[in-house]
Amino acid sequence: MAGRTGHDRAPHLSRAEQHLVRTLPAWRQAEWVAGRGLAKRLVGEAVAAPAEEVEILPREDGSPRVLVGGSPVPGVHVSISHTARHTAAALAPEPVGVDLCETVSAAAVRRVADRVLSAGELSLVDPDRPEAMAGVWALKEAAVKADRSSVFGAAPRRVELLGLQPPVLGGRRRAMVWRAGGAVLALVLAPHCVGAPRPAGSSW
Structure with a gap:
């Protein structure tokens, strides 16, 4: 799923996600939030969970890890990309x-x-x-x-x-x-x- 950055309402961010976004430069925060919002919607639709319960946090290698209600979701792989003008996210049962x-x-x-x-x-x-x-x-x-x-x-x-x-x-x-x-x-x-x-x- 792809879209233009900044056109959706800001997604709910967990405390851990809020901490992550605050570590980013100000110019990058909006696109990071847009990317997370898009990915959360995809995960929520795929596992029938409210997007507010979805967290996407980095693993040790930096790749995104999906949690729902604080628990890891096996078999759900997510990737996110964003630029100043565009946002994309993908979800699949394989890497x-x-x-x-x-x-x-x-x-x-x-x-x-x-x-x-x-x-x-x-x-x-x-x-x-x-x-x-x-x-x-x-x-x-x-x-x-x-x-x-x-x-x-x-x-x-x-x-x-x-x-x-x-x-x-x-x-x-x-x-x-x-x-x-x-x-x-x-x-x-x-x-x-x-x-x-x-x-x-x-x-x-």
Whole structure:
């Protein structure tokens, strides 16, 4: 589910969530709250619980953990992404990653592309297409989120990008990409078992 940041009423935040948001810079707090609100709605609908009872708190590795009424919810995986203008959240019964990248960030992505992309992956991307640069970054970011890792460091290099139209990732991950206004939205599912289906998805 994706939407524009700031268009919904502020969600209920637990004490722990309120503490977390107060540790963030002021400019980032509104988008963080919007992302949590969207994810809480998804969880509430999925498990038939009031959104006010849903907490989304970070694990030790920083990935989001879902609690309802103070208790962890097994088999529910959540990922959240937000920019100044857009918010996205995803929920799945298997590890999931979602990421938004604004097309206006394409130049910045181009400058650091060789840190996260191999030479072969770079050859797949037209550097003159902002949506392609944004899409590649979103795919890598969503994949490492599904792996409960970070786009900074060696993790993105371990995610092999095999194709863009449709998006195909190594490791039998399933990937989808959409245009969302002035941003690109990527969703990646990381299967629990080797026998999961081959990746497939839409192009941008």
